[in-house]
Amino acid sequence: MIDTPDAPAFQTLSQRLVELGKTLDRPEAWPLEQLTECGRAGVYRWFHSPDWGGLDWSPVDRIKGYMQLSAACLTTTFVITQRTGACQRIERSENEALKTRLLPDLVSGKSFATVGISHLTTSRQHIGRPTLRAQEVAGGFELEGFSPWVTGVPFAEHVVIGATLADDRQILAALPTQLDGVSIPATPELVGLSGSRTGRLECNKVFLSKEFLLYGPDENVMKQGTGGNTGGLQTSTLALGLARGAIDFLSQQAESRELLTDPAVSLEAEWNQCADRLYAMAGGESPCTSEELRQQANRLALNATQSALTAAKGTGYLVGHPAGRWCREALFFLVWSCPQPVAQAHLCELAGLS
Numbered sequence: 351m352i353d354t355p356d357a358p359a360f361q362t363l364s365q366r367l368v369e370l371g372k373t374l375d376r377p378e379a380w381p382l383e384q385l386t387e388c389g390r391a392g393v394y395r396w397f398h399s400p401d402w403g404g405l406d407w408s409p410v411d412r413i414k415g416y417m418q419l420s421a422a423c424l425t426t427t428f429v430i431t432q433r434t435g436a437c438q439r440i441e442r443s444e445n446e447a448l449k450t451r452l453l454p455d456l457v458s459g460k461s462f463a464t465v466g467i468s469h470l471t472t473s474r475q476h477i478g479r480p481t482l483r484a485q486e487v488a489g490g491f492e493l494e495g496f497s498p499w500v501t502g503v504p505f506a507e508h509v510v511i512g513a514t515l516a517d518d519r520q521i522l523a524a525l526p527t528q529l530d531g532v533s534i535p536a537t538p539e540l541v542g543l544s545g546s547r548t549g550r551l552e553c554n555k556v557f558l559s560k561e562f563l564l565y566g567p568d569e570n571v572m573k574q575g576t577g578g579n580t581g582g583l584q585t586s587t588l589a590l591g592l593a594r595g596a597i598d599f600l601s602q603q604a605e606s607r608e609l610l611t612d613p614a615v616s617l618e619a620e621w622n623q624c625a626d627r628l629y630a631m632a633g634g635e636s637p638c639t640s641e642e643l644r645q646q647a648n649r650l651a652l653n654a655t656q657s658a659l660t661a662a663k664g665t666g667y668l669v670g671h672p673a674g675r676w677c678r679e680a681l682f683f684l685v686w687s688c689p690q691p692v693a694q695a696h697l698c699e700l701a702g703l704s
């Protein structure tokens with residue numbers, strides 16, 4: 351049990367997410383009920399200032415909350431991180447009119463927004479041409495191209511999206527998905543987290559009025575109004591949350607199977623050390639670099655989920671058993687906003703080079 355504010359209410363919400371999670375393996379599933387319950391429990395308000403109806407939780411409490419939620423349902427929690435990334439970028443922009451228009455419904459959970467920014471940072475960096483291009487026109491911008499990865503894209507009223515101008519300056523805007531020229535192809539099946547309904551957003555000569563602009567045009571818009579903490583503590587938090595669920599399963603199995611006790615105790619100790627480092631970093635200390643933390647959290651997610659599957663044996667390999675799903679979900683941390691040094695360290699470890 352992770353020590354979060356309002357722990358009893360949290361316990362109830364977590365149990366509900368575990369129950370509802372069983373439906374997420376179905377084709378075209380989307381965690382609508384889970385997201386609605388999280389909204390009702392005030393989760394979206396943790397991240398915002400009271401000016402917008404938020405609760406302004408401390409960074410450590412947010413991390414504990416995310417960790418508890420991801421131990422219960424990684425898909426729902428991942429969707430919330432992308433939603434939050436969009437909402438925080440909106441809140442931190444200087445476009446007061448747009449904030450007033452969008453934030454109240456977003457913070458209360460009435461509407462849904464998400465982010466499509468990876469093509470400015472980690473995706474398609476080697477192809478030499480921006481995937482989503484913007485051209486300044488009277489009253490705004492014309493957008494052409496696509497954003498390759500947008501979580502929950504079929505359900506978003508707005509996508510906080512990045513685009514690049516011919517002179518390499520960039521913009522971030524809250525793009526309404528109903529604009530002429532915006533299209534959303536069917537979302538692909540993924541190795542795990544298919545319920546996050548992540549897919550492409552395509553723009554064919556889309557006119558985006560200046561009223562939707564959040565940042566830029568500027569050299570590096572991703573440095574402004576950082577909301578999603580891409581590649582930072584948030585990804586490690588969710589990896590640790592997933593590991594938590596798997597270690598709890600192993601420990602519970604160990605109660606009647608003595609051979610599982612030593613591995614469960616060892617994983618628990620490693621988890622506690624990693625969680626302590628994470629809380630310290632969220633509180634502003636530096637017990638290690640964020641890359642070292644990410645590497646340790648990724649390793650724990652992979653090791654703990656595979657240990658759970660080993661303990662669950664063939665039964666765990668049946669579709670529908672959580673152990674198999676946890677293993678697939680753990681692979682996500684090898685690719686989600688994974689900084690190059692962390693990816694390189696994993697490759698060396700897997701190849702026995704370190």
Ligand SMILES: Cc1cc2nc3c(=O)[nH]c(=O)nc-3n(C[C@H](O)[C@H](O)[C@H](O)COP(=O)(O)OP(=O)(O)OC[C@H]3O[C@@H](n4cnc5c(N)ncnc54)[C@H](O)[C@@H]3O)c2cc1C
Pocket residue numbers: 432464465466467468469472473474475476498499500501540543546548685686687688
């Ligand atoms: C489930 C999921 C959900 C996501 N949700 C979001 C979201 O909501 N918002 C968001 O902004 N992002 C999101 N992302 C994006 C994510 O954070 C990363 O940006 C993404 O995983 C990077 O992968 P890529 O295949 O696009 O990388 P790329 O670097 O574009 O790699 C694509 C392919 O190109 C080749 N390649 C790579 N590098 C080179 C090179 N140097 N030279 C030659 N060939 C090369 C490889 O064969 C590789 O398979 C999501 C990703 C996933 C998997």
